[in-house]
Amino acid sequence: MKNNWAWVNFRQTSFEGRAQDSFEHPLMPPWVFAAGNQVFAAWQKFQRPPKPLPGERIAAVDAAHSSCALVNLEAFRAVDGFDLEFWQCQSDVDLSLRLRERGHRVGVDLSYTIKHHGAGGKxxxxxxxxxxxxxxxxxxxxxxxxxxxxxxxxxxxxxxxxxxxxxxxxxxxxxxxxxxxxxxxxxxxxxxx
CATH class of the missing domain: 1.20.1280 (Monooxygenase)
Incomplete structure:
Protein backbone atom coordinates (compact mmCIF):
# COMPACT_ATOMS: atom_id res chain seq x y z
CA MET A 1 0.00 0.00 0.00
CA LYS A 2 1.31 3.41 -0.85
CA ASN A 3 1.66 6.38 1.50
CA ASN A 4 2.85 4.06 4.29
CA TRP A 5 -0.62 2.61 4.99
CA ALA A 6 -0.16 -0.65 6.88
CA TRP A 7 -3.67 -1.50 8.07
CA VAL A 8 -6.88 -0.26 6.42
CA ASN A 9 -10.51 -1.18 6.98
CA PHE A 10 -13.74 -0.02 5.30
CA ARG A 11 -17.18 1.24 6.28
CA GLN A 12 -19.17 -1.80 7.46
CA THR A 13 -22.82 -2.78 7.67
CA SER A 14 -24.56 -5.98 8.64
CA PHE A 15 -26.41 -7.92 5.96
CA GLU A 16 -29.56 -6.30 7.39
CA GLY A 17 -28.09 -2.84 6.67
CA ARG A 18 -27.20 -1.81 10.25
CA ALA A 19 -24.00 0.20 10.57
CA GLN A 20 -21.13 -1.53 12.39
CA ASP A 21 -17.95 -0.15 13.88
CA SER A 22 -14.88 -0.78 11.76
CA PHE A 23 -12.47 1.61 13.47
CA GLU A 24 -11.89 3.64 16.62
CA HIS A 25 -11.04 7.30 16.32
CA PRO A 26 -10.08 8.68 18.61
CA LEU A 27 -9.33 5.67 20.73
CA MET A 28 -11.49 5.70 23.85
CA PRO A 29 -9.32 6.85 26.79
CA PRO A 30 -8.94 4.43 29.72
CA TRP A 31 -11.00 6.59 32.08
CA VAL A 32 -13.95 6.57 29.65
CA PHE A 33 -13.76 2.77 29.39
CA ALA A 34 -13.74 2.48 33.17
CA ALA A 35 -16.66 4.89 33.57
CA GLY A 36 -19.04 2.80 31.45
CA ASN A 37 -21.34 2.92 28.45
CA GLN A 38 -23.26 6.07 29.41
CA VAL A 39 -20.06 8.09 29.78
CA PHE A 40 -18.75 6.59 26.53
CA ALA A 41 -21.94 7.62 24.69
CA ALA A 42 -21.64 11.18 26.04
CA TRP A 43 -17.90 11.35 25.24
CA GLN A 44 -18.52 10.05 21.71
CA LYS A 45 -20.87 12.95 20.93
CA PHE A 46 -17.91 15.34 21.17
CA GLN A 47 -15.72 13.37 18.74
CA ARG A 48 -15.49 14.19 15.06
CA PRO A 49 -15.57 11.47 12.43
CA PRO A 50 -12.29 10.91 10.59
CA LYS A 51 -11.83 12.57 7.21
CA PRO A 52 -9.20 11.87 4.59
CA LEU A 53 -6.58 14.49 3.87
CA PRO A 54 -7.03 16.38 0.59
CA GLY A 55 -6.13 14.11 -2.32
CA GLU A 56 -6.49 10.89 -0.31
CA ARG A 57 -9.35 8.40 0.04
CA ILE A 58 -8.22 6.84 3.29
CA ALA A 59 -8.77 8.63 6.60
CA ALA A 60 -6.22 8.09 9.37
CA VAL A 61 -7.65 6.52 12.54
CA ASP A 62 -6.20 5.44 15.87
CA ALA A 63 -7.28 1.83 15.40
CA ALA A 64 -8.87 -0.15 12.56
CA HIS A 65 -10.67 -3.39 13.29
CA SER A 66 -9.49 -6.62 11.69
CA SER A 67 -12.66 -7.56 9.85
CA CYS A 68 -12.37 -6.86 6.13
CA ALA A 69 -8.91 -5.25 6.43
CA LEU A 70 -6.17 -4.65 3.90
CA VAL A 71 -2.76 -5.43 5.35
CA ASN A 72 0.77 -4.47 4.40
CA LEU A 73 2.36 -7.83 5.27
CA GLU A 74 5.86 -6.38 5.51
CA ALA A 75 4.71 -3.94 8.21
CA PHE A 76 2.59 -6.66 9.86
CA ARG A 77 5.60 -8.97 10.13
CA ALA A 78 7.87 -6.13 11.31
CA VAL A 79 5.72 -5.72 14.44
CA ASP A 80 5.39 -9.51 14.89
CA GLY A 81 1.74 -9.60 13.80
CA PHE A 82 -1.05 -10.27 16.24
CA ASP A 83 -0.17 -10.64 19.91
CA LEU A 84 -1.55 -14.04 20.91
CA GLU A 85 -2.32 -12.74 24.41
CA PHE A 86 -5.32 -11.02 22.84
CA TRP A 87 -7.44 -14.05 22.04
CA GLN A 88 -10.51 -12.61 20.32
CA CYS A 89 -10.86 -9.03 21.51
CA GLN A 90 -8.60 -6.04 20.98
CA SER A 91 -5.94 -7.83 18.91
CA ASP A 92 -6.66 -5.41 16.07
CA VAL A 93 -6.51 -2.36 18.34
CA ASP A 94 -3.21 -3.55 19.82
CA LEU A 95 -1.84 -4.18 16.33
CA SER A 96 -2.97 -0.73 15.17
CA LEU A 97 -1.19 0.94 18.09
CA ARG A 98 2.02 -1.00 17.49
CA LEU A 99 1.96 -0.20 13.76
CA ARG A 100 1.48 3.49 14.49
CA GLU A 101 4.32 3.41 17.05
CA ARG A 102 6.59 2.21 14.22
CA GLY A 103 5.53 5.07 11.95
CA HIS A 104 3.00 3.21 9.81
CA ARG A 105 -0.41 4.60 9.03
CA VAL A 106 -3.69 2.98 10.06
CA GLY A 107 -6.89 4.04 8.38
CA VAL A 108 -10.37 3.50 7.04
CA ASP A 109 -11.57 3.89 3.47
CA LEU A 110 -15.08 5.27 3.92
CA SER A 111 -15.79 5.30 0.16
CA TYR A 112 -16.44 1.53 0.25
CA THR A 113 -19.01 -0.31 2.32
CA ILE A 114 -18.47 -3.94 3.22
CA LYS A 115 -21.24 -6.23 4.42
CA HIS A 116 -19.93 -8.06 7.46
CA HIS A 117 -21.66 -11.02 9.09
CA GLY A 118 -21.70 -10.52 12.81
CA ALA A 119 -20.32 -7.92 15.11
CA GLY A 120 -18.37 -9.88 17.70
CA GLY A 121 -18.47 -7.39 20.52
CA LYS A 122 -22.24 -7.16 20.44
Missing amino acids: TGQFARVHDLYRARLRLYERAYPRSRHYLRPTLLVRHALELIWFALIAPFKKDGRLRSRLELLKGVWKGYR
Missing part, protein backbone atom coordinates in the same frame (compact mmCIF):
# COMPACT_ATOMS: atom_id res chain seq x y z
CA THR A 123 -23.12 -10.82 21.05
CA GLY A 124 -23.75 -10.25 24.74
CA GLN A 125 -22.44 -13.65 25.79
CA PHE A 126 -20.54 -13.46 29.07
CA ALA A 127 -17.37 -15.16 27.78
CA ARG A 128 -17.11 -12.46 25.12
CA VAL A 129 -17.77 -9.66 27.60
CA HIS A 130 -15.22 -11.11 30.02
CA ASP A 131 -12.60 -11.37 27.28
CA LEU A 132 -13.33 -7.80 26.19
CA TYR A 133 -12.64 -6.49 29.71
CA ARG A 134 -9.53 -8.66 30.09
CA ALA A 135 -8.13 -7.56 26.74
CA ARG A 136 -9.02 -3.88 27.07
CA LEU A 137 -7.43 -3.74 30.55
CA ARG A 138 -4.26 -5.35 29.19
CA LEU A 139 -4.25 -2.99 26.21
CA TYR A 140 -4.61 0.14 28.35
CA GLU A 141 -2.09 -0.91 30.97
CA ARG A 142 0.43 -1.53 28.18
CA ALA A 143 -0.32 1.49 25.97
CA TYR A 144 -1.15 3.96 28.76
CA PRO A 145 1.08 3.04 31.73
CA ARG A 146 -0.39 5.82 33.92
CA SER A 147 -3.75 4.03 33.78
CA ARG A 148 -2.26 1.36 36.06
CA HIS A 149 -2.76 3.79 38.96
CA TYR A 150 -6.50 4.23 38.52
CA LEU A 151 -8.02 1.79 36.04
CA ARG A 152 -8.51 -1.29 38.24
CA PRO A 153 -9.82 0.67 41.26
CA THR A 154 -12.26 2.56 39.00
CA LEU A 155 -13.44 -0.66 37.37
CA LEU A 156 -13.88 -2.22 40.82
CA VAL A 157 -16.18 0.62 41.88
CA ARG A 158 -18.05 0.46 38.57
CA HIS A 159 -18.66 -3.29 38.82
CA ALA A 160 -19.74 -2.94 42.47
CA LEU A 161 -22.29 -0.25 41.54
CA GLU A 162 -23.53 -2.32 38.59
CA LEU A 163 -23.88 -5.35 40.86
CA ILE A 164 -25.93 -3.33 43.35
CA TRP A 165 -28.13 -1.95 40.55
CA PHE A 166 -28.82 -5.34 38.99
CA ALA A 167 -29.51 -6.82 42.45
CA LEU A 168 -32.05 -4.06 43.13
CA ILE A 169 -33.93 -4.60 39.87
CA ALA A 170 -33.72 -8.41 39.98
CA PRO A 171 -37.06 -8.88 41.79
CA PHE A 172 -38.81 -6.79 39.12
CA LYS A 173 -36.98 -7.66 35.93
CA LYS A 174 -35.22 -10.82 34.81
CA ASP A 175 -31.72 -9.80 33.77
CA GLY A 176 -28.75 -12.15 33.36
CA ARG A 177 -26.22 -9.39 33.98
CA LEU A 178 -26.36 -9.76 37.78
CA ARG A 179 -24.24 -12.91 37.69
CA SER A 180 -21.88 -11.50 35.06
CA ARG A 181 -21.25 -8.37 37.15
CA LEU A 182 -20.41 -10.53 40.15
CA GLU A 183 -17.86 -12.41 38.02
CA LEU A 184 -16.40 -9.14 36.69
CA LEU A 185 -16.16 -7.73 40.21
CA LYS A 186 -14.34 -10.86 41.42
CA GLY A 187 -11.97 -10.79 38.44
CA VAL A 188 -10.93 -7.15 38.17
CA TRP A 189 -7.88 -7.34 40.50
CA LYS A 190 -6.59 -10.44 38.70
CA GLY A 191 -6.90 -8.73 35.32
CA TYR A 192 -10.07 -10.73 34.57
CA ARG A 193 -8.04 -13.92 34.27
